[in-house]
Amino acid sequence: MATILQYLVYGLQLGSVYALLALGYTMVYGIVGMINTAHGDFLMIGALGTYFIAKLFDSMSIDGTYPMLAVGCIILIATVMTGGIAVGVEAIAYRPLRNKPRMIALITAVGVSMFLTNFPRALPFIGPNPRPFPTLFTPKTFNVLGASITSTQIIMIVLAAVTMLALDRLVAKTKIGAQMRAVSMDKDAASLMGINIDKVISITFFIGGALAAVSGICYASVYPQVEVYMGSWLGNMSFVSAVLGGIGDIRGAMLGGFILGIAQIFATAINSTFGYAVGFIILIVILLVKPAGIMGKVTIEKV
Amino acid sequence: MKTTNAKTMHPLLRKFGPLLGCIVFYVVIMLLRKADIINGYYMQVMLFAGVNVLMTASLNLVNGFTGQFCIGHAGFMSLGAYGAAVITTMVFKSNSIPEAAQIPVFLLGLLCGGIVAAIVGALIGIPSLKLKGDYLAIVTLAFGEIVRALLRLIQPIGGARGMIGIPNYANFFWIMLFVVLTLWLLRNLIYSSYGRAFIAIRDNEIAADAMGINTTKYKIMSFCIAAFIAGVAGGLYAHVLSFIQPDSFGFVKSADYLVYLYAGGSGSLTGSVVGAVLLTILPEVLRFLATWRLVLYAIILIAVMLYRSEGLIGGKEVPFLRIKRSSLYEQPLFGRKKNGLSEE
Amino acid sequence: MRILEVKNLSIQFGGLRAVDDFNLSLGKDELVAIIGPNGAGKTTIFNMLTGIYRPTSGSIELEGESLVGLKPYQFAQRGISRTFQNIRLFSNASVIDNVKMAATMHSKDNLVSSLLRTRTMVKHERELDEKVMSLLEPLNLADKADLLAKNLPYGDQRRLELARALMTDPKILLLDEPVAGMITTEIEEMAELVVRIRKDFELSIILIEHHMNFVMPIADRVKVIDFGKTISEGTPDVVQKDPKVIEAYLGGGYQNANA
Numbered sequence A: 001m002a003t004i005l006q007y008l009v010y011g012l013q014l015g016s017v018y019a020l021l022a023l024g025y026t027m028v029y030g031i032v033g034m035i036n037t038a039h040g041d042f043l044m045i046g047a048l049g050t051y052f053i054a055k056l057f058d059s060m061s062i063d064g065t066y067p068m069l070a071v072g073c074i075i076l077i078a079t080v081m082t083g084g085i086a087v088g089v090e091a092i093a094y095r096p097l098r099n100k101p102r103m104i105a106l107i108t109a110v111g112v113s114m115f116l117t118n119f120p121r122a123l124p125f126i127g128p129n130p131r132p133f134p135t136l137f138t139p140k141t142f143n144v145l146g147a148s149i150t151s152t153q154i155i156m157i158v159l160a161a162v163t164m165l166a167l168d169r170l171v172a173k174t175k176i177g178a179q180m181r182a183v184s185m186d187k188d189a190a191s192l193m194g195i196n197i198d199k200v201i202s203i204t205f206f207i208g209g210a211l212a213a214v215s216g217i218c219y220a221s222v223y224p225q226v227e228v229y230m231g232s233w234l235g236n237m238s239f240v241s242a243v244l245g246g247i248g249d250i251r252g253a254m255l256g257g258f259i260l261g262i263a264q265i266f267a268t269a270i271n272s273t274f275g276y277a278v279g280f281i282i283l284i285v286i287l288l289v290k291p292a293g294i295m296g297k298v299t300i301e302k303v
Numbered sequence B: 001m002k003t004t005n006a007k008t009m010h011p012l013l014r015k016f017g018p019l020l021g022c023i024v025f026y027v028v029i030m031l032l033r034k035a036d037i038i039n040g041y042y043m044q045v046m047l048f049a050g051v052n053v054l055m056t057a058s059l060n061l062v063n064g065f066t067g068q069f070c071i072g073h074a075g076f077m078s079l080g081a082y083g084a085a086v087i088t089t090m091v092f093k094s095n096s097i098p099e100a101a102q103i104p105v106f107l108l109g110l111l112c113g114g115i116v117a118a119i120v121g122a123l124i125g126i127p128s129l130k131l132k133g134d135y136l137a138i139v140t141l142a143f144g145e146i147v148r149a150l151l152r153l154i155q156p157i158g159g160a161r162g163m164i165g166i167p168n169y170a171n172f173f174w175i176m177l178f179v180v181l182t183l184w185l186l187r188n189l190i191y192s193s194y195g196r197a198f199i200a201i202r203d204n205e206i207a208a209d210a211m212g213i214n215t216t217k218y219k220i221m222s223f224c225i226a227a228f229i230a231g232v233a234g235g236l237y238a239h240v241l242s243f244i245q246p247d248s249f250g251f252v253k254s255a256d257y258l259v260y261l262y263a264g265g266s267g268s269l270t271g272s273v274v275g276a277v278l279l280t281i282l283p284e285v286l287r288f289l290a291t292w293r294l295v296l297y298a299i300i301l302i303a304v305m306l307y308r309s310e311g312l313i314g315g316k317e318v319p320f321l322r323i324k325r326s327s328l329y330e331q332p333l334f335g336r337k338k339n340g341l342s343e344e
Numbered sequence C: 001m002r003i004l005e006v007k008n009l010s011i012q013f014g015g016l017r018a019v020d021d022f023n024l025s026l027g028k029d030e031l032v033a034i035i036g037p038n039g040a041g042k043t044t045i046f047n048m049l050t051g052i053y054r055p056t057s058g059s060i061e062l063e064g065e066s067l068v069g070l071k072p073y074q075f076a077q078r079g080i081s082r083t084f085q086n087i088r089l090f091s092n093a094s095v096i097d098n099v100k101m102a103a104t105m106h107s108k109d110n111l112v113s114s115l116l117r118t119r120t121m122v123k124h125e126r127e128l129d130e131k132v133m134s135l136l137e138p139l140n141l142a143d144k145a146d147l148l149a150k151n152l153p154y155g156d157q158r159r160l161e162l163a164r165a166l167m168t169d170p171k172i173l174l175l176d177e178p179v180a181g182m183i184t185t186e187i188e189e190m191a192e193l194v195v196r197i198r199k200d201f202e203l204s205i206i207l208i209e210h211h212m213n214f215v216m217p218i219a220d221r222v223k224v225i226d227f228g229k230t231i232s233e234g235t236p237d238v239v240q241k242d243p244k245v246i247e248a249y250l251g252g253g254y255q256n257a258n259a
């Protein structure tokens, strides 16, 4: 029982990383209609960026821990920076291809991903080697029914849930949310209604990039190691989460992330390779039953 | 009715020109190899380029001509690679095969690899081809990753460590033979009722369906043929490198083929050849850049997609990979009375 | 004998009953027109008659065989072919290939002979080519056979859709607004063409059109649909005088009704 509970905690912890990353995937897909394979690399940039920004704040640290204010600054700078990079990537590489077949944008995204991984890798002061991630939060451990849960884990899980809710409200209730929905339905019509599509898409990418950075920080806080390749498999898994939940649907991305995180932890307990594959197996099974994901709706194409 | 006009190629040249060209090309390469102008390393790159042409052209059949999105093509390749390697290395214990039996065993291995890939292609194609566009893409991605995970788990074929000691039967002759043969067969297929059905599905699936084309059947067919070719290509790959490993066939490899396909230009066999060959060679040429190599490669790729998003070849075909309507009305080459076509 | 019997055909999209209780008994060689204001459900009827939408209830029988539940290609293979209101050509294929694509189901070549491009296969291709050219000739498309469909002018695209539909060898041809967006002379040509096709191919035709001066002279019978329901039917003369029809059109703000 205690072990199961413990696994559940780990599952939720991993799930919240997936969910935060999947939110970005899903928003970009919902609004621009492209699979941004480079999204996972935003996570890496966020985590790696945090590492270097924390280095700058080193003088403020006492015994390897930072004061709360410094931590806040570090995280803020890292997320804003990642969001900014995401916006830049969109403006340079994706925007000119917006009206081209979607496969073209996908290939470009593969190129962008390759660039984002290999550029830092080639830089002499970064390179391919993994680095230990600084301790931003000193975790307190609680004991619940025999399972131990740390304050970091609680923060992560709550953070993911709160972000999801906030994002859901943002899209449903605010003006920019309404514009996002309009762009996702029909770009031309939205443009005729006076919506600045470029701006809406930039904002979407900013939010997606910032969330990826947050999820990168979360991930690195519990698995304290950062390297340039970390984005690719995390990206794949959260992409699977987004599809599982019904890509384009914010709550679906969240649900998919947690399902996948929990399933993966339990499966890994059996065999680590199986743990990796289980997500894909669940994905295929779910798509065969619900072809548009758990929350997705199948629409009949108008002829 | 229209007959051959003066400008089209002489039928003799059209028929046998490519074959002659291939033979000349082969002889020249072999001579250069003898003279050691092409060293072993260049040769190996050429062999991989050939394998990549097979992979890209087969992917083109699904993505470029049938308009489906397969993004897990390396999965089929791995099935073929393991299938063929198991036959030559484990069933027939490669080092104890007598000289004379080596080639038949090798070909048998390739065939089995292709068949395994095609069967698995059908198994995943039948349920998932009813999914539309992006969802199909995602299932093929998932399929590729599951195959990789399964291969890692099967210990008798080396698990995650992979298989070693696969005989390197796939020399330049075989690779070239398979490339030429495949391109010829694919060209024929594309200019037949099958190819037209594929293209109809690509251009407008609803209209294709309404015109009596069994879209599911043709999609599965295109998928299986592509899987078969990818399987054979995988078998060749295994017998070039002598060593295979599940992790060499992950999403990164699939993404490579997508890149070759779209950078060369989808919907054109010429594009597949050009894309695969150029982009196989490019990283080798850039090797002097050391760690900056892939950075530059990525920039070139992005630039190609931005400034030439229809691909380098952009849907065009060289004459030998295309069949013109006028060639239907050519006189048969040897003897035979005029066949059907009466003047006016 | 009636070639097509449609009974109580209805379809529901969420809360919207787009077609409600549609009945049609189509005779051999008959030309029936379906008219009605925008959004009345006309195209939806065609979509059900070609298997693209599955009706919520009702039956479709072609020469006694029930077709409900079959796939669109099976409808086509049994002899119902159509054109589309919003043109759906195979835009990156040539004109002649567009038409040849519609002959896929009649192809005699198997996979092996196609892969090897055998002599017989080439012969079949040539025969098909000639058949297609003889179909393109009267439609004024013969000299454009090698152009890409997407590069054709609008009127040609509509005629190409017609050629393609004919190539499937249909028993019943469904034409969805074949003269939409055409100018007067083109409309007259199309009317002649439809009459001629009907005679030469011995087809039954169902026609959707808003242009009354196109429909009325050539239709044997007219059915009027409004909000999914059939509100009137009969010979063109009868329907044109029906107050309910005038009401539906004027109520819907449609000016062209008595043009």
Ligand SMILES: Nc1ncnc2c1ncn2[C@@H]1O[C@H](COP(=O)(O)OP(=O)(O)OP(=O)(O)O)[C@@H](O)[C@H]1O
Binding pocket: A300, A301, A302, A303, C013, C016, C018, C036, C037, C038, C039, C040, C041, C042, C043, C044, C045, C085
């Ligand atoms: N796949 C679908 N999902 C939801 N509603 C649909 C679908 N297809 C059609 N409808 C609705 O059914 C109604 C009838 O549409 P239909 O296209 O049949 O009209 P129509 O009579 O052909 O009009 P028009 O003259 O404009 O072509 C419309 O309200 C349309 O929005």
Ligand SMILES: [Mg+2]
Binding pocket: C042, C043, C044, C085
């Ligand atoms: Mg309509």
